Amino acid sequence: xxxxxxxxxxxxxxxxxxxxxxxxxxxxxxxxxxxxxxxxxxxxxxxxxxxxxxxxxxxxxxxxxxxxxxxxxxxxxxxxxxxxxxxxxxxxxxxxxxxxxxxxxxxxxxxxxxxxxxxxxxxxxxxxxxxxxxxxxxxxxxxxxxxxxxxxxxxxxxxxxxxxxxxxxxxxxxxxxxxxxxxxxxxxxxxxxxxxxxxxxxxxxxxxxxxxxxxxxxxxxxxxxxxxxxxxxxxxxxxxxxxxxxxxxxxxxxxxxxxxxxxxxxxxxxxxxxxxxxxxxxxxxxxxxxxxxxxxxxxxxxxxxxxxxxxxxxxxxxxxxxxxxxxxxxxxxxxxxxxxxxxxxxxxxxxxxxxxxxxxxxxxxxxxxxxxxxxxxxxxxxxxxxxxxxxxxxxxxxxxxxxxxxxxxxxxxxxxxxxxxxxxxxxxxxxxxxx
Numbered sequence: 001x002x003x004x005x006x007x008x009x010x011x012x013x014x015x016x017x018x019x020x021x022x023x024x025x026x027x028x029x030x031x032x033x034x035x036x037x038x039x040x041x042x043x044x045x046x047x048x049x050x051x052x053x054x055x056x057x058x059x060x061x062x063x064x065x066x067x068x069x070x071x072x073x074x075x076x077x078x079x080x081x082x083x084x085x086x087x088x089x090x091x092x093x094x095x096x097x098x099x100x101x102x103x104x105x106x107x108x109x110x111x112x113x114x115x116x117x118x119x120x121x122x123x124x125x126x127x128x129x130x131x132x133x134x135x136x137x138x139x140x141x142x143x144x145x146x147x148x149x150x151x152x153x154x155x156x157x158x159x160x161x162x163x164x165x166x167x168x169x170x171x172x173x174x175x176x177x178x179x180x181x182x183x184x185x186x187x188x189x190x191x192x193x194x195x196x197x198x199x200x201x202x203x204x205x206x207x208x209x210x211x212x213x214x215x216x217x218x219x220x221x222x223x224x225x226x227x228x229x230x231x232x233x234x235x236x237x238x239x240x241x242x243x244x245x246x247x248x249x250x251x252x253x254x255x256x257x258x259x260x261x262x263x264x265x266x267x268x269x270x271x272x273x274x275x276x277x278x279x280x281x282x283x284x285x286x287x288x289x290x291x292x293x294x295x296x297x298x299x300x301x302x303x304x305x306x307x308x309x310x311x312x313x314x315x316x317x318x319x320x321x322x323x324x325x326x327x328x329x330x331x332x333x334x335x336x337x338x339x340x341x342x343x344x345x346x347x348x349x350x351x352x353x354x355x356x357x358x359x360x361x362x363x364x365x366x367x368x369x370x371x372x373x374x375x376x377x378x379x380x381x382x383x384x385x386x387x388x389x390x391x392x393x394x395x396x397x398x399x400x401x402x403x404x405x406x407x408x409x410x411x412x413x414x415x416x417x418x419x420x421x422x423x424x425x426x427x428x429x430x431x432x433x434x435x
Contacts, residue, residue, distance in 0.1 A: 018257050020155050021219075021273060024211040025249035027162045028220055029227035030169060031204050033238075033245050036228040037180040038197075043082065044204060044224040046104035048217050050081030051205050052111025060114075071157075071206050078205025079198050081107060157210045161203075168203055169242075172196060177238060215270055222274040223249055230281045233288040252276040301340075307406050308336045308344035310375050313353065314405075316364050317372035321430075377433040378408040380426035381416040387427040388420060394427040 035044050054073030062069045081103055088099035169176065175196050178186035183193040204224070211220050231244035256273030286293050345362065348354035353368030364372060382401040386392040392400065408416075417423075417435070425431055 014257060014261075016152055016155075017269065018253050020152055020158060021215060021253040021257065021269070022250045023155070023158045023162050024207070024215045024220070025223045025227070025253050025273070026246045027158070027165045027207045028204075028211070028223040029245040029249040030165055030242055031200065031207060032224035033228040033231065033241055034176060034180050034200055035204075036225065036232060037238075041225050042100055043085075043201070045221055046081050046085065046100050047078045047201060047205050048208050048221050048224075049108035049111075050104040051075075051077045051209055052108050053077055053114060054111075054205075055209055056111050056114035071209055074205045074209030075202040077107065078201050078208070082198065082201045154210075154215075161207045161210045165203060165207065168199070172199070176200075180238070219270040219274050222277050223252075226274075226277040226281050227252070230277075230284045233281075233284045233291045248277065248280050252280060304336060304340050305344050305347065308341050309348055309353075310371075310406055311336065312341070312345060312348060312362075313364065313368055313372035314375045314379065316354075316362065317369065317376050320364065320369075373433045374413075375405060377435070378413055379405040380430060380432045381413060381420070381423075382408065383426045383428070384420050384423050384432070385416050388423075397427055 032041075032044060035041050051074040054075075054077030055070055058070040058073035085100045085103045088094055088102065094102065175186065175191050178189065178191060179193045179196045186193050186196075208217070208220050227245040227248035228241070230248050231241045234244050235241050252273050256276040257269055259276065260267040260269045260272035284292065287295075289295055345354070348368065349356075349362075352365055353371060355363050355365050357363045379401045382404050383397040386397045386400055387394055414435075423432060
């Protein structure tokens, strides 16, 4: 039988495991978007570690890891982590990032001591860190099933956190947007950025602790930040960012599960989901249509070619003005590489802006001369503006204009000419071509 063939039992286990992982991942990803926008990404890590004492204390009192007391204990210590870090930072005793590190490592250490020292506390630290997704289909609620499928113990709690997350986003949507993008405006409008932050932190803490037993801290920390970071590379709008982060979270849960369980070796499911999230982020960094590295490289290349084309045209126009017949494609003083200049030269010939005369020297066509004249006009108008209005010395205006001339359109050109009262010459005495 092929390794990709599934029995009914395997399908059921896959659905249950992926469902638990996806519900947890979506909750964390949605909340993590706001941490990312508020530049508080490390706070998610701090909360994930700082809630351990609350979990330990609640576990000591109740003897259960998924009780309401555990959830409340985690929320209290999550908010306490933020409060202590904020207090230390505001006291100017240590820097803000250092205060966060001091607080969450100290609280995490206290939690480890509580768990380790009290032997009757049956709480496995490896379970807290790595989770036990592989055991999710086996650890079900006795006597409760939907359509004949037994429900995992971890699923109701995680579903509750997802519902609370969606309710929180719906009720506080306007406040969250204001606090994320402009907390000063939110405060001036009567909203409390700190209150919204603490509610967000409490919800993150609750989501974190609900995922400890099944998913584990490592995956929670990864899914709090990475899906939001990937989504932010694809869009600058909040609603699409939340949708994209959920898509990344769900797809990583699916791909991570099958990669971990259908390969040659048995791998940790939570760890593999975190790896898939990292691969997704790497792909987005490379291929995002607007902010990706390849897209930026392509835009820079097109800009370099356009600048090279315009520099060639302007150089030929100035050569014609001066009566110079020798022309070289060496424009390296403009920061352009030889192959870009050569490619731009071939494009100009193909576009009909440049031709070759009998001496095999490049020559402007009428269309090319018109384009070049317009570019030189922009250059000399800006030189005049920089000298007359900005008080830039005459020997410094050329370098500035050589850069800005490529971004001056017809409207700005007319505005410069009107402001300068249609000057006939630039600061060097050269005539400014008419419109």
